[in-house]
Amino acid sequence: MILMIPARCFLISISILIINQDTDAELVQRPLTYSLECSTPCPAARWGNFLRRALPAANNVESMYMQKRVRMIAVDIDGTLLNSHGTISQRNQAALQAAEAAGIQVVVATGRRHSYAMHVLRPLELHQHSIVISSNGTVTRTVDAALLDRTHLQTEATLQLCAHLREYRNTLVLTFDRVGADGEDARGALVVEHLEELNGSISRWMQANAQYIEHVHPIERALLADTPIQAMLCGTVARMQMAEQLLQHFQQTQSAPAIEVHRTEYAERDLSIVDILPAGCSKGRALLRLAAERGVNAAEIMAIGDNWNDLSMLEAAGQSVVMANAAAGLQKLAADKGWAMTATNDEDGVAHVVEQALRA
DSSP states (O other): OOOEEOOSEEEEEEEEEEEOTTTOOEEEEEEEEEEEEOSSOEEHHHHHHHHHHHOHHHHHHHHHTSSSOOOEEEEOIIIIISOTTSOOOHHHHHHHHHHHHTTOEEEEEOSSOHHHHHHHHGGGOOOTTOEEEEGGGTEEEETTOOEEEEOOOOHHHHHHHHHHTGGGGGGOEEEOOOOOTTSOOOTTSEEESOOHHHHHHSHHHHHHTGGGEEEOSSGGGGGTTOOOSEEEEEEOHHHHHHHHHHHHHHHHHOSSOOEEEEEEEEGGGTEEEEEEEETTOOHHHHHHHHHHHTTOOGGGEEEEEOSGGGHHHHHHSSEEEEETTSOHHHHHHHHHHTOEEEOOGGGTHHHHHHHHHHHO
């Protein structure tokens, strides 16, 4: 039977609401207005074609799961895999374990150093040869701590940096890769010159890492025996914006690139973390290097993140997914680039897209 709709001319206003069929979570809502002229009665099939043209948001969500098959999933930890209580939900855990069982390579890409990342990753029970990209791309290890890749800051450049950041030394942390065979750090993995301001701005982090922190004054003395993989500044958003400007000036004074600067921002806490990495290091570069070694094309990578330090891997991946709790500016950028959005970290946003990828 063919349904005939006796229409001549219509002005149609549609409010699109795309709903996740498993959780009823709202993914996309967009008002649309379309006009349709039809001189003869229209078969329902023609209306179907019209609706396909009139609902670009629906087509966009659908096409996200019609791209090239996912062979590698890169997922951030804080604000992405972890919920607001700092734990991994059973659904997220089950989704990533199912992905590994299906032959998809799961890569955790985090700003945390390896040891600190493993404190929350062990309950995931990923395969021991699964990959952790830590310190925003400076170190790549397997879950069982085998070292695959590592880049250090240049000693001379770090000495110059410490001098250049004299007004920010009370928030400066140097990170050294002291991971042992058991995946644990040794004391001195984190070196600070001052404690008071750090205890004020990131008190929970300082408490969680107290056994690894060494107090060295002046901080340059820590560079006599080892070279760091990363330096970090933290403070209010406004103060760290000024620190970034100072770091840009430092970069301009170098005859060759010596550092990369990455920012993680938590506007609701008025907290910003500025990571200073060796030149050429980022989550995205580490991810692409790993994928090439594993024979995976960028188009076959899904990356999931929530903050600015995830931007490089979101840009590197063929299938980019931004959390609904992401920084506002990153959400806007995702919309401009046509990246997919998923639910928040408290609504198992990671599991949503991983499960969809497994069904595709």
